[in-house]
Amino acid sequence: MGVRELRCLRLDGGLAGAPVTEYLKLEWYGNTVGTWLLALGIVVSAVVLVLVLKRLVIGRFVKFAGRTPNQVDDLFADLLRRTRIIVLLVLVLAGVTLLVLVVTPPIRTAAKVVAVIALFVQGMGWGNGIISFWVHHYAARRGMTTGSSAGTVGALVVLMRVALFLVLFLFALDNLGFEIAPLVTGLGIGGIAIALAVQNILGDLFAALSIVVDKPFAVGDFIVIDTHSGTVEHIGLKSTRLRSLSGEQIIIGNADLLKARINNYQRMVERRSRFMLGVAYETKPEKLQRIPVIIREVISGQDRVRFERCHFLTYGDSALNFETVYWVLTPDYNAYADIQQAVNLGILTRFLAEEIAFAYPTRTIHLAGGMPLAPGGGGATRT
Secondary structure, three states, rough: HHHHHHHHHHHHHOOOOOHHHHHHEEEEEEHHHHHHHHHHHHHHHHEEEEEEHHHHHHHHHHHHHHHOOOOOOHHHHHHHHOOHHHHHHHHHHHHHHHOOOOOOHHHHHHHHHHHHHHHHHHHHHHHHHHHHHHHHHHHHOOOOOOHHEEEEHHHHHHHHHHHHHHHHHHHHHHHHHHHHHHHHHHHHHHHHHHHHHHHHHHHHHHHHHHHHOOOOOOOOOOOEEEOOOEEEEEEOOOOEEEEOOOOOOOEEEEHHEEEEEEEEEHHOOOEEEEEEEEEEEOHHHHHEEEEEEEOOOHOOOOOOEEEEHHHHHHHHOOOOOEEEEEEEOOOOOOHHHHHHHHHHHHHHHHHHHHEEEEOOOOOOOEEHHHOOOOOOOOEEEEE
16 A cells, blocks of 8 residues: 555545554555554664764773773774764665565665665775774884885785775675676786786885885895995885995895895894904914913903904914904994904004014025025025
8 A cells, every 4th residue: 555545544534543553554665654663763773873872982982092002992993983874874774675674676676785885885994994003003013104114015005905995896796696706707817917917017016015024124224235235225116225335326126136135234233353363473482372362451441342262273374373253242333443443553552562573474485505695695585
């Protein structure tokens, strides 16, 4: 019974004095009045509940999350802020239409389409919130919130959002009754073709993401890559730029960069110093025994050093060689050079005071038959 029939019954007085239940049983557009009232009650209750939650619960929870150091409640607060009231109301209306009311197939189809679109929109909002929360907190822990690293992190967020969009879009199409298997197959074939066409670019792109996640170096680090060395100036999506010691800029593709062996001197905690020192063969044994003690005293007298060892190690062609090893307790190369200079000057001063002679290259020539080199000369000479 439509609206006209229901109005005629009221005018004719056909239901005059009838109980309320009789009115509730009247049909209107394929549903009884009771069913329409039930649907209206559900919608009104949902609207009231959403408004109450927004004003009381959500607002207070967001303020509470802002005062706590816990990050999980911050994530839930952000997801609540991203929850759209209009989307929830649309979902309630669509649910009532599909589950409570008896409607025609076109209306049911339209309600299903609206519900799927609303879920897609809300799912994108929640998914973007989760992606942003995870990536930005990860970047903050790894110190990648500024400079070129921040740009790479932004690119990572974009890629993850594109992947989320594709997944939710395919899910929506599947729920709307579309056959997504041919579409997935087509996307797979097209993706393979595109990947083969731009494999070098994709290789550099994924290498950039690997650098961001694994972080073998950062902007400002001094690194050595095969025969190239310099300070990292920029980490891009395709290449990394170094500033060499001589001033020129070196640009290396990210994929090639990760294939090479990288020495990161910025991660150095201490510097190991090793040097050889030769004294003359004419040095007396008691003075040779004094040399390790002298070197130990000179090195230990410096600040920010740790002496390791000093030994009479080898007999050289023209010198008695001592090997010395010590550690500079700072990665700063200038500090290391200053300490090495002080050590060298200290050893020189002590050797002069102890009358210990440094060795220098010499060669002895023996002449056959003892023939003198000059009148009155001997049979051998050292030059």
